Amino acid sequence: PTIAGIRRRGYSPESLRDFVDRVGVAKVESLVDHNLLEFCAREDLNKRAKRVMAVLDPLKVVITNYPDDKVEFVEARNNPEDPEGGVREVPFSKELYIEREDFMEEPIKGYHRFYVGNEVRLLHAYYVTCTDVIKDEKGEVVEIHCTYDSETRGGRSEDQRRVRGTSHWVSARHAIKGEVRLYDKLFLSEVPGEATGDYLDDLNPDSLIVIKEAYLEPSLSEAKAGEYLQFVRNGYFMADSVDHSPQKLVFNRTVTLRDSWSKQQKR
Numbered sequence: 001p002t003i004a005g006i007r008r009r010g011y012s013p014e015s016l017r018d019f020v021d022r023v024g025v026a027k028v029e030s031l032v033d034h035n036l037l038e039f040c041a042r043e044d045l046n047k048r049a050k051r052v053m054a055v056l057d058p059l060k061v062v063i064t065n066y067p068d069d070k071v072e073f074v075e076a077r078n079n080p081e082d083p084e085g086g087v088r089e090v091p092f093s094k095e096l097y098i099e100r101e102d103f104m105e106e107p108i109k110g111y112h113r114f115y116v117g118n119e120v121r122l123l124h125a126y127y128v129t130c131t132d133v134i135k136d137e138k139g140e141v142v143e144i145h146c147t148y149d150s151e152t153r154g155g156r157s158e159d160q161r162r163v164r165g166t167s168h169w170v171s172a173r174h175a176i177k178g179e180v181r182l183y184d185k186l187f188l189s190e191v192p193g194e195a196t197g198d199y200l201d202d203l204n205p206d207s208l209i210v211i212k213e214a215y216l217e218p219s220l221s222e223a224k225a226g227e228y229l230q231f232v233r234n235g236y237f238m239a240d241s242v243d244h245s246p247q248k249l250v251f252n253r254t255v256t257l258r259d260s261w262s263k264q265q266k267r
Contacts, residue, residue, distance in 0.1 A: 009183055010228065010238030010254030011037075015044040034185060038255045041236065045254065049230040050078045053090065053123070053168045054251075055215040056180055056234060058097040060143040060172065061114075063128060066094040071173070074154070076124045090217055092125050095172040097215045099233075102167045103144055105133060112165035114144060120165040123232065127152040127163055168232045175215040178249030180237070182209040220249060233257070 003016070019040040023032050053076075072092045079085035103114040114120055119129045126148045134143035151158065155166075186207050193199035223229065225244040229237045235257050240250040 008238075008241050009252050010045075010236060011041050012044050012048070012228065015040045018044065031191065033190070041255045042257070045228055045230065045236040047081050048079075049228040049236055050085070051076070051080070051230045051232055052220055053170055053217045054178075054180070054220070054231040054234060055097045055099055055168070055170050055175075056182075056211050056231075057100040058215050059100040059103055059141065061096040061098055061128075061169070062143060062145050063094050063096070063148050064131070064145050065147045068094055070094070071171075072153075074124045088219055090124060090219070091171045091174040092122075093171045093173045096122070096169045097172055097175060098167050098169050103130075103141065105141060113167055114146075114165070118165065119163050120167055121152075121155045121163045123166055123168045124155060125153070125169070126150070126155070127157060170215050170217050172215075174218050176218055176221055176249070177213045178216050178220065178251060179243075180211040180214040180231075181240075181250070181252045182211065183207065183253050184209075214251075216249065221246070223249065223251075230257075 006016075007013075015037075019037050022036060022040065070093065073089035074092050075087050076090050077085065077087050098114065102120075104111055105115065107115040107118070112118070112120075114130045116130050116133060119127055121127055128146040128148045130144055130146050132145040133141055134145070136142050149157070157163075184207050185204055187199070187202045188204050189195070189202045192202040195201070220229075223239045223244070225239050226241045227239045229239070229251070231237050231251075234253075236254045237251045238254055240252050243250040
């Protein structure tokens with residue numbers, strides 16, 4: 001990638017300078033682990049990126065004991081790392097969207113998010129308990145039903161009971177849609193072409209995945225081109241400097257929150 005390309009993707013000038021400082025200047029040709037560049041980006045963006053909620057692969061949630069017409073606005077901090085970052089209000093209603101991966105019909109050991117009978121914290125909002133699953137004619141889960149505890153607003157309870165799973169969400173009634181471009185590493189190996197002699201053999205077929213209609217919290221309608229953001233639990237993003245506009249929201253993933261790539265390579 002070119003410097004212009006990774007700048008458009010969301011790497012800040014500060015993160016690139018940090019990367020150069022860490023690598024240093026050498027007189028001989030060398031390879032540098034791409035993970036170092038991503039580390040520099042995370043270090044920088046963690047301090048500057050506004051936190052927002054976006055659902056990329058939606059599953060509908062209906063809170064059956066929540067009033068049909070009620071809308072609340074829950075308070076969310078824009079950046080826990082920045083005391084001056086302020087707060088915003090996010091609409092909450094009876095019907096929500098969560099990430100599909102946050103539900104398991106048959107949970108594996110250690111899974112703490114949505115499954116029938118389990119209580120989960122909705123970020124900034126309430127504790128909810130999954131009670132039922134709705135499937136289509138093909139047997140695929142299309143909706144889950146939950147009940148909420150009205151005494152847990154803000155994600156805390158007076159009895160201080162332990163709720164291990166936390167999920168982000170957007171209100172179905174208030175969500176806006178936008179395009180999300182999920183960029184990943186361009187090559188599948190650390191040294192492209194080392195095994196076959198042709199670097200094209202190591203191209204990553206999933207280096208770009210485009211989600212045409214992600215569900216976003218309404219505050220993102222005001223996102224400016226070039227603005228740094230963290231989609232909570234999904235990664236760091238930037239509103240595209242060329243294609244993003246109030247009429248068409250476009251966000252580029254700069255880097256994931258954690259280096260999941262290295263973990264996969266070690267398995």
